[in-house]
Amino acid sequence: MELREILNSAIQALRANALRSALTMLGIIIGITSVILISSVGQGTVAFISDELTSFGTNFFSINPGSDMMSAMTGGSEPLTTADIKAIEDANIPNIENIAAFAYTTRVVSANDETKRTMVYGMTPEAQEMLKPDLLYGEFLSLDNTSDRVVVLGSDVVEKLFGADTNPVGESLKIGDIRFTVIGVSKSGGTLFGSFFNTAVNIPLETLHNQVTGNDEIGEIDIGVYNTDLINETMDEVELVLRDHRHIGVDEEKDFIMQSFSGALDTFETITTLLTVFITGISAISLLVGGVGVMNIMLVSVTERTKEIGLLKAIGAKHRDILTQFLIESAVMTTIGGFAGILLGLGGTFIISLVAGIPFIISIPWILLAVGISTSVGVLFGLYPVRQAARLHPIDALRFE
Numbered sequence: 001m002e003l004r005e006i007l008n009s010a011i012q013a014l015r016a017n018a019l020r021s022a023l024t025m026l027g028i029i030i031g032i033t034s035v036i037l038i039s040s041v042g043q044g045t046v047a048f049i050s051d052e053l054t055s056f057g058t059n060f061f062s063i064n065p066g067s068d069m070m071s072a073m074t075g076g077s078e079p080l081t082t083a084d085i086k087a088i089e090d091a092n093i094p095n096i097e098n099i100a101a102f103a104y105t106t107r108v109v110s111a112n113d114e115t116k117r118t119m120v121y122g123m124t125p126e127a128q129e130m131l132k133p134d135l136l137y138g139e140f141l142s143l144d145n146t147s148d149r150v151v152v153l154g155s156d157v158v159e160k161l162f163g164a165d166t167n168p169v170g171e172s173l174k175i176g177d178i179r180f181t182v183i184g185v186s187k188s189g190g191t192l193f194g195s196f197f198n199t200a201v202n203i204p205l206e207t208l209h210n211q212v213t214g215n216d217e218i219g220e221i222d223i224g225v226y227n228t229d230l231i232n233e234t235m236d237e238v239e240l241v242l243r244d245h246r247h248i249g250v251d252e253e254k255d256f257i258m259q260s261f262s263g264a265l266d267t268f269e270t271i272t273t274l275l276t277v278f279i280t281g282i283s284a285i286s287l288l289v290g291g292v293g294v295m296n297i298m299l300v301s302v303t304e305r306t307k308e309i310g311l312l313k314a315i316g317a318k319h320r321d322i323l324t325q326f327l328i329e330s331a332v333m334t335t336i337g338g339f340a341g342i343l344l345g346l347g348g349t350f351i352i353s354l355v356a357g358i359p360f361i362i363s364i365p366w367i368l369l370a371v372g373i374s375t376s377v378g379v380l381f382g383l384y385p386v387r388q389a390a391r392l393h394p395i396d397a398l399r400f401e
Contacts, residue, residue: 020061024297025337027289032341032370034350038279039366040349046272051359053182059097060130061222061235063242063261077247078255080218082209085244088223088238095234098224101205105213111161111173118157120175120201122208130222135198138169138184141204146181149211151175152184152202175201178211205260231260250385287374294330304397338371 015021067079071221085101103122108115128140138153153168162168168182188197209216223238224263225231235258248254312322346362353360 010037019306020297021333024293028295028334028337029341029344031285031289031373032338033344033368034364035366036342036345037348037399039235039363040345040361041352042272042279044349044353044361046269048358049269049359051274057226060100060222061231061258062224062303063221063238063256063258064219067255067257072203080221080256081370082216082218084242084245085221088221088241089242089318091241092153093234094238095225095227095230096238097224097226098126098129100124100130100224101218101222102127102222103205103208103213103217104219105175105208107201107212109157109173109175111168111171114161115158115385116157118199118210120203120208122203122207122212126224127202127222130224131197133186133188136169136184136185136187140178140184140186141202146204147178147206147210148204149178149207150183150203151180152200154183154198154200154202156198157201158185158397171277196275197330204223235260241342289389297333335371341369341370366396 050216054272061079081083082101085099088096088099101124104119105122105387106117107120108117109120110116123141125141125143125146133140138157141150151173153173158168161173162171167185172179172183174180186197186200186202203212223234225234239254239258242248242255242256243250246255303384345367349362350360352358
């Protein structure tokens with residue numbers, strides 16, 4: 001028998017039992033769809049996080065007061081101060097490019113008979129270079145106004161106090177009882193860190209200390225570096241400086257925490273990759289379940305077509321021809337199921353990427369792996385019933401009831 005005849009015969013056999021063939025392929029389709037969905041969405045999520053962290057800045061690390069994140073958030077720890085910044089500056093660490101400092105307090109902000117109780121942030125001009133906010137109007141804080149009563153408002157605050165689609169640059173407002181002049185309007189440059197700059201009221205750090213809070217406490221210090229490859233070494237050097245300045249022994253627990261977005265990104269990518277591989281491996285189990293279904297259906301098919309096999313052998317079909325025909329039926333089922341799974345997986349990934357706002361990434365290696373597994377499943381699990389069919393003696397097959 002020619003290969004073309006064998007292929008046509010196999011396809012006709014599948015069409016004759018279309019519903020059974022479709023149900024057999026269902027396990028393969030579900031397995032491949034799951035593998036593609038999980039791997040592609042996982043890679044899209046990693047790409048999204050990476051882009052956000054990169055746009056936000058990965059060439060700096062932050063220092064917060066507290067021995068852990070809880071104490072840093074609740075404020076139940078020895079605060080950082082401007083003296084700590086001075087100690088770091090005096091250390092002249094070569095890889096430090098700039099230092100930005102932040103402090104914050106809660107105040108009532110008012111303008112045009114509108115009031116809003118919100119966080120007021122005092123920051124140094126270097127914050128713009130590190131955090132990369134989008135400026136809608138005006139300018140950001142600079143070295144020329146480090147002690148002035150000027151403010152950069154978030155877009156949401158502007159809408160509340162001055163109205164939507166308004167340029168308030170040059171207008172005045174009050175923070176508590178102190179009058180400030182608006183010099184700019186900012187908006188968050190990314191989505192990962194929420195709407196920080198949309199809702200922020202930013203004033204010079206020196207102004208916050210001297211005219212609003214009356215103390216020199218610092219909520220966060222961000223340190224930019226020249227070479228990100230040396231960021232861990234730079235963090236170690238800064239830690240030694242702060243330990244010495246704050247009189248903390250090397251063996252004692254420090255009362256400040258340090259972290260970098262670069263390190264967080266590496267950790268996130270590692271965890272996400274491991275989870276993706278793990279969950280994808282679990283999803284691949286459904287491919288094996290589909291393979292068992294293929295084997296069962298092929299065994300049923302061999303039983304039903306025993307007389308047909310005997311007739312084919314009686315008219316000259318060789319052992320190889322019978323083996324090839326049933327093997328092709330098995331491979332065709334899993335291949336069709338594979339392509340259906342690919343289409344469903346890509347379609348599902350595209351929809352999820354649109355809804356979640358993550359990049360649409362087609363994971364070619366995972367697709368090839370899934371199709372390869374599905375085809376292999378068809379061949380391997382179909383091999384046993386196929387060999388059983390090919391070994392039937394023509395006379396025994398024709399007499400089969």
